[in-house]
Amino acid sequence: MITVENLTKRYGSHAAVDDVSFTCPPGTVTGFLGPNGAGKSTTMRMICGLTTPTTGTATIGGVPYRRLGNPGRLIGVLLDASAQHGGRTGREVLALAALVMGVRTSAAGPALERVGLDASAARKRVRRYSLGMRQRLGLAHALIGDPTVLVLDEPANGLDPEGIFWMRGLLRDFADGGGTVLLSSHLLREVEAVADHLVVIGAGRVVASGTRDELLSTAGTLVRALDPAALRDLLDRAGLSFSPATDGGFVVTAPAETIGRAAAAAGVVLLELRPAGAGGLEQKFLELTR
Numbered sequence: 001m002i003t004v005e006n007l008t009k010r011y012g013s014h015a016a017v018d019d020v021s022f023t024c025p026p027g028t029v030t031g032f033l034g035p036n037g038a039g040k041s042t043t044m045r046m047i048c049g050l051t052t053p054t055t056g057t058a059t060i061g062g063v064p065y066r067r068l069g070n071p072g073r074l075i076g077v078l079l080d081a082s083a084q085h086g087g088r089t090g091r092e093v094l095a096l097a098a099l100v101m102g103v104r105t106s107a108a109g110p111a112l113e114r115v116g117l118d119a120s121a122a123r124k125r126v127r128r129y130s131l132g133m134r135q136r137l138g139l140a141h142a143l144i145g146d147p148t149v150l151v152l153d154e155p156a157n158g159l160d161p162e163g164i165f166w167m168r169g170l171l172r173d174f175a176d177g178g179g180t181v182l183l184s185s186h187l188l189r190e191v192e193a194v195a196d197h198l199v200v201i202g203a204g205r206v207v208a209s210g211t212r213d214e215l216l217s218t219a220g221t222l223v224r225a226l227d228p229a230a231l232r233d234l235l236d237r238a239g240l241s242f243s244p245a246t247d248g249g250f251v252v253t254a255p256a257e258t259i260g261r262a263a264a265a266a267g268v269v270l271l272e273l274r275p276a277g278a279g280g281l282e283q284k285f286l287e288l289t290r
């Protein structure tokens with residue numbers, strides 16, 4: 001369990017993180033979403049004891065990171081895939097991590113295999129790794145201590161679609177086995193497929209949080225008409241709150257029936273009328289975090 005309570009980090013007068021609270025329960029994947037500069041990395045650094053909070057606390061299993069005796073055995077962390085020494089091979093990076101954590105160094109091989117890095121990658125120096133390979137190595141580094149909690153900052157960066165699909169499966173299995181996962185992204189679509197909880201942050205503050213299904217149900221209704229201008233007039237006249245979607249449609253904060261009835265009464269021909277789902281949620285988040 002990760003517990004973040006009223007966490008604030010100020011740099012001078014600027015609050016990078018402003019009174020942020022959330023929990024990540026065991027058995028779940030929490031997606032930590034927000035645009036660039038929203039405060040995701042700073043929050044994660046505070047959870048991992050790398051940045052001292054101005055106020056507030058973050059604990060893992062009730063204990064602040066800095067007070068954990070052998071943190072790698074409880075929490076696996078991947079904050080920056082390029083942080084590993086470029087002159088070391090993949091196997092050396094993991095063998096060193098194993099030594100530090102008191103794990104058998106022979107765990108390095110299976111850990112590399114688990115993240116899809118083969119024997120030739122294991123012998124290669126990290127400076128010759130692609131970003132995707134570095135992310136995989138970072139994940140192996142986070143997993144080698146067999147932790148029950150994972151904190152991953154933008155782990156999908158640099159992975160190709162097949163790699164992203166693979167990583168989702170790994171994180172899902174980890175959580176289904178009782179693990180706790182917190183992963184950040186600036187794209188809802190990237191985490192929506194795997195996260196069961198979402199915490200959305202904008203300008204340092206939590207602007208929305210809840211289960212994915214709860215949040216999806218608040219995403220509104222997508223409507224598209226043959227004549228978009230007529231539809232816009234109709235939504236204005238009906239006093240409904242809406243914002244433009246792609247391809248001439250609108251995401252409306254109203255049930256489909258209300259919109260359908262208003263359109264029928266005005267003789268506006270609808271081409272699409274459905275729950276806005278992830279697209280609508282993304283739009284809502286963009287508005288909330290703007």
Ligand SMILES: Nc1ncnc2c1ncn2[C@@H]1O[C@H](COP(=O)(O)OP(=O)(O)OP(=O)(O)O)[C@@H](O)[C@H]1O
Binds near residue numbers: 016034038043186
């Ligand atoms: N060491 C620092 N000194 C001063 N300001 C900082 C420092 N670290 C972060 N900030 C500022 O805090 C804010 C939040 O940054 P943070 O890196 O946490 O955001 P983020 O959501 O992780 O974004 P990104 O996806 O771009 O990394 C930004 O305005 C950033 O410029």
